Amino acid sequence: MFSFFRKKPAETQPQTDVPASQAEAPALATDRVLAADSAPAEPVVAPAEVTAAVAERAVAQPQDKPKLSWAERLKAGLAKTRDKLGKSLASVFGGGKIDEDLYEELETVLLTADMGVEATTFLLDDVRERVSLKGLKDAQELKGALKDSLNDLIGPLEIPLDVSGHKPFILMVAGVNGAGKTTSIGKLAKYFQSQGKSVLLAAGDTFRAAAREQLVVWGERNGVQVIAQESGDAAAVAFDAVNAAKARGVDVIIVDTAGRLPTQLHLMDEIKKVKRVVQKAEPSGPHEILLVLDANTGQNAVSQVKAFDDALGLTGLVLTKLDGTAKGGVIAAIAKQRPIPLRFIGVGEGIDDLRPFGAREYIDALFD
Ligand SMILES: Nc1nc2c(ncn2[C@@H]2O[C@H](COP(=O)(O)OP(=O)(O)OP(=O)(O)O)[C@@H](O)[C@H]2O)c(=O)[nH]1
Incomplete structure (x- = not known):
């Protein structure tokens, strides 16, 4: 289970403003829980299996590991995809000239990275167009073209969630x-x-x-x-x-x-x-x-x-x-x-x- 829902040893428990009585009895289930800001009227003890599950999952979040930046965590997190995609692409971009064999290789790599047929077809067409427009000859130059094509494809998904328009x-x-x-x-x-x-x-x-x-x-x-x-x-x-x-x-x-x-x-x-x-x-x-x-x-x-x-x-x-x-x-x-x-x-x-x-x-x- 997710680390911040897991119970941690006492000395690493985070400080919260929850009253001690509540903090020590997290396994209380209530008919209607208005947590944090009001005590439940008549708490009922949760069944044993729920209690155990909660104890297992409850709280904890300060992490002892050194803090990495988001960019570093993103990079580390994507290691598996990068390994698969990157290694295969390295051989595609490795050198030589841009020809049909190379496009075929690229197609296989994109498909195996789970991009699907439609996105792969789009990316290949788009890369071809960039290659001919810019007169690219060398396979190494293909990487930049692919990154730009991918950005054109997935860039429109980048629309941050703005919660300021309504309250609540x-x-x-x-x-x-x-x-x-x-x-x-x-x-x-x-x-x-x-x-x-x-x-x-x-x-x-x-x-x-x-x-x-x-x-x-x-x-x-x-x-x-x-x-x-x-x-x-x-x-x-x-x-x-x-x-x-x-x-x-x-x-x-x-x-x-x-x-x-x-x-x-x-x-x-x-x-x-x-x-x-x-x-x-x-x-x-x-x-x-x-x-x-x-x-x-x-x-x-x-x-x-x-x-x-x-x-x-x-x-x-x-x-x-x-x-x-x-x-x-x-x-x-x-x-x-x-x-x-x-x-x-x-x-x-x-x-x-x-x-x-x-x-x-x-x-x-x-x-x-
Ligand atoms: N490695 C990793 N694990 C994650 C990530 N997000 C969630 N998990 C884990 O995925 C598991 C399932 O998460 P839950 O939040 O319980 O999933 P859920 O969709 O609420 O599950 P149901 O209530 O059964 O539908 C937990 O063990 C989480 O720790 C993530 O980004 N990376």
């Missing part, structure tokens, strides 16, 4: 099981807090008790308000949370939802209902519907984007776990087939390892 700004998070939704929400909450925004989380993953407890405990320890219900449906949690956020003047509300596959039609109906109910609580919302994708799924991520977009009308994407995969090229496939803004990318388990997507820095980390 309602952000709904969707994705398949285990994509990294709950952990990304923790990272996003910290990210918005660091921008001086107040954040409220709606623990709308009502299928997995541990996911709810995970958010509640994490919220308590980090001064982030969490709305959760021990039972009930996700839509009800979202409705309550939006109203609470309005009443409390919160800047950003993030609604977690349970993982689901696009083929599970009843669950897709359920998440559509969450959206409709959010709209009942606040007609202008949700202001952002984010799909969290696990980069390891490669081309399957594109199918997920299409299916969730058709069902919900996505406004943004989060691509996690780029650090554990050689399939980083999937961004190009998404850009070609369903270009939805890629708001954030995740390259590790640390709280700071999720950042806004920057096309140029991504390409540089991939090639250099």
Whole structure:
């Protein structure tokens, strides 16, 4: 489980403004938890398995490792993709003249980096055009042309999320099981807090008790308000949370939802209902519907984007776990087939390892 949700030894526990009684009893589940800023009226002790799961996942974040810059972490995170892509490209760009054999080699490399057929065809055509326009002759000059083509393709996905237009700004998070939704929400909450925004989380993953407890405990320890219900449906949690956020003047509300596959039609109906109910609580919302994708799924991520977009009308994407995969090229496939803004990318388990997507820095980390 994600490191900042894991329990750490006592001496490394972070200081928080949560009362000691709460901090020492993180495994309390409440009928309705108004974490951090108000004590629950009648707390109920969580079942043993939930308690154990929470203890396992709870809190902790100061990292003992030396702090690397984002550019360094991005580069380290993309090592696997770079290794695969870079090594193969090195042989393509290695020397010699630009000819059909070389384009064929390039095509294979792009396909194996999970860019997909459409993006690969686009990139090859675009590179050919650049080569003839600039009169390039040498294979070594191809690298710059490819980087520029890739930038033209994925650059339009770089549209940062601006939460200043609404108060509360309602952000709904969707994705398949285990994509990294709950952990990304923790990272996003910290990210918005660091921008001086107040954040409220709606623990709308009502299928997995541990996911709810995970958010509640994490919220308590980090001064982030969490709305959760021990039972009930996700839509009800979202409705309550939006109203609470309005009443409390919160800047950003993030609604977690349970993982689901696009083929599970009843669950897709359920998440559509969450959206409709959010709209009942606040007609202008949700202001952002984010799909969290696990980069390891490669081309399957594109199918997920299409299916969730058709069902919900996505406004943004989060691509996690780029650090554990050689399939980083999937961004190009998404850009070609369903270009939805890629708001954030995740390259590790640390709280700071999720950042806004920057096309140029991504390409540089991939090639250099
Ligand atoms: N290496 C790495 N691991 C990550 C990243 N983001 C999330 N994870 C891990 O992915 C696993 C699943 O994350 P969760 O947040 O529980 O996923 P989820 O989508 O909420 O899961 P469900 O609630 O079951 O749908 C955890 O072990 C996280 O630590 C990342 O960018 N890099």
